[in-house]
Amino acid sequence: EKRGHYGQEIHEALVGAGLYRMGTPKKYGGLEADMATYARLIIEISRGDPSTGWCWCLGHNHNLTTAAHWPAAAQDEVFQQPGGYFRSSHSVAGNVVAVPVDGGFRVDGRSPYQSGVPYSTHVTVNAVLEGRFKPDGTPVMICAIIPIDEVEVLDDWGGDRTIGMRGSGSNSVVVRDVFVPEHRTCLFDWMDHPYDGTSPGVELHGNPLYLGPVAGYFHLGLGAIAVGAAYAAVDEYEHIISTRSLPFDPTQLRRDDPMHQADFGRALSMAEAAEAIIVRVGERFMEFATDAVERGVPFTMEMDGRLYGMAARAGEMASEAVDLLFRSAGSAAATRGHSMERYYRDVAMYRGHGASQYASAAMKLGQIRLGLRDRPIGPPTTNRGKDFVGRPAGQPRKSFPQFAGWASGRQPMKPLFCSHLVAVSGGRRPSMSTWEFSDRIPLVSSALATGLSTFAMFGLASSTCLRMLTAGL
Numbered sequence: 108e109k110r111g112h113y114g115q116e117i118h119e120a121l122v123g124a125g126l127y128r129m130g131t132p133k134k135y136g137g138l139e140a141d142m143a144t145y146a147r148l149i150i151e152i153s154r155g156d157p158s159t160g161w162c163w164c165l166g167h168n169h170n171l172t173t174a175a176h177w178p179a180a181a182q183d184e185v186f187q188q189p190g191g192y193f194r195s196s197h198s199v200a201g202n203v204v205a206v207p208v209d210g211g212f213r214v215d216g217r218s219p220y221q222s223g224v225p226y227s228t229h230v231t232v233n234a235v236l237e238g239r240f241k242p243d244g245t246p247v248m249i250c251a252i253i254p255i256d257e258v259e260v261l262d263d264w265g266g267d268r269t270i271g272m273r274g275s276g277s278n279s280v281v282v283r284d285v286f287v288p289e290h291r292t293c294l295f296d297w298m299d300h301p302y303d304g305t306s307p308g309v310e311l312h313g314n315p316l317y318l319g320p321v322a323g324y325f326h327l328g329l330g331a332i333a334v335g336a337a338y339a340a341v342d343e344y345e346h347i348i349s350t351r352s353l354p355f356d357p358t359q360l361r362r363d364d365p366m367h368q369a370d371f372g373r374a375l376s377m378a379e380a381a382e383a384i385i386v387r388v389g390e391r392f393m394e395f396a397t398d399a400v401e402r403g404v405p406f407t408m409e410m411d412g413r414l415y416g417m418a419a420r421a422g423e424m425a426s427e428a429v430d431l432l433f434r435s436a437g438s439a440a441a442t443r444g445h446s447m448e449r450y451y452r453d454v455a456m457y458r459g460h461g462a463s464q465y466a467s468a469a470m471k472l473g474q475i476r477l478g479l480r481d482r483p484i485g486p487p488t489t490n491r492g493k494d495f496v497g498r499p500a501g502q503p504r505k506s507f508p509q510f511a512g513w514a515s516g517r518q519p520m521k522p523l524f525c526s527h528l529v530a531v532s533g534g535r536r537p538s539m540s541t542w543e544f545s546d547r548i549p550l551v552s553s554a555l556a557t558g559l560s561t562f563a564m565f566g567l568a569s570s571t572c573l574r575m576l577t578a579g580l
Contacts, residue, residue, distance in 0.1 A: 111265020112276030130171035135186035142389030153335020157453040158274035166223020175308035180290040196224040197231035205234035248295035271452030315396035323414020330422035337378035337425035377428035384421035412483030419468040
């Protein structure tokens with residue numbers, strides 16, 4: 108945690124075991140491991156240490172995306188590293204610009220959260236292509252692979268900089284006017300279209316693993332890390348209750364107490380269920396991809412959204428298991444340096460990641476299924492002329508009603524949480540660097556629930572409250 112990433116000894120052990128070649132094509136000496144096997148491996152590494160799992164997984168994930176989306180010239184260059192070792196961190200965040208020049212692009216900017224970069228041979232950055240826009244007005248984005256010695260890796264991770272995942276190696280990278288040849292770039296349109304069975308990766312390697320959908324695949328990795336953390340917490344909790352006595356009966360171990368037994372059993376069941384979901388995500392990915400490649404059945408954005416939703420639900424369930432055990436383990440488990448408090452902090456970091464929000468993933472899946480959205484991540488590329496409830500863009504919203512004082516029926520009143528709803532829902536679309544407006548719906552729902560609970564304490568019917576609160580939405 109102080110260092111910000113796992114040590115050299117662990118790195119060399121991972122190299123020796125071939126674990127950095129899991130997603131690398133066989134053409135370049137890789138293993139081409141299927142997605143379910145990859146998920147199980149992430150879980151086991153994360154069971155040993157969640158932040159190590161994060162650093163390894165998010166650095167290695169991009170062997171697969173590189174093999175799926177980049178042309179042969181780029182793959183021949185980056186995969187044929189000395190010793191066959193290729194690893195590229197990749198962050199979609201940041202403020203990076205690519206300027207077209209002869210033969211490629213000049214790339215400049217800062218890319219944070221490059222998880223896994225301490226042991227990377229390259230970094231991949233998302234960059235706005237200067238002067239290029241899609242038909243809907245949003246900027247064209249490209250991905251650029253850059254050798255690690257052409258960028259600056261900042262010392263801005265580890266220590267007490269974050270609450271958890273301190274060993275994930277999620278450092279920022281600065282790119283200063285670096286030339287990137289065109290063959291080491293590709294359009295970042297990975298979630299803009301269904302996959303009909305063809306892609307650079309399928310054509311080069313003949314394996315459906317390299318078809319290219321990323322929403323379910325990426326979130327399988329994150330969810331698997333959370334599952335590993337849940338198993339780690341289960342292991343630690345079993346040790347705690349098997350060695351510590353009850354507070355008011357020092358003659359009896361906690362393992363003999365029915366409540367501790369119940370908490371242990373619940374958490375174990377949740378970890379097992381979450382693992383089953385994550386492994387199934389990997390299996391379904393391969394089934395969908397194989398159908399696309401061999402039978403011409405498109406791997407649709409709805410399918411990718413279903414996998415994303417499953418993985419996010421598994422991650423949420425695993426996080427709940429850690430939370431349950433942390434609360435049940437006793438205050439000693441919350442002291443600095445205890446394994447349980449570390450797992451709790453790591454899972455807290457996972458839960459704060461934008462991609463781990465199950466409510467958002469579920470909402471988007473529902474929208475895709477109902478024809479209101481066309482992709483599981485990012486702003487929709489259809490229905491952009493309407494807001495999230497289908498109101499034509501630009502049409503004035505109703506203001507929240509200045510309803511009579513709910514006690515007397517006479518004095519106008521606008522509760523504080525109504526102002527909160529206005530602030531959350533905004534009435535404006537955020538910039539492209541933030542989640543789209545529709546992602547704020549879960550926050551609005553939370554505020555509605557808070558409002559209903561508050562009114563209920565004063566005896567006002569919930570149906571009346573709901574009508575008042577939603578009138579302006």
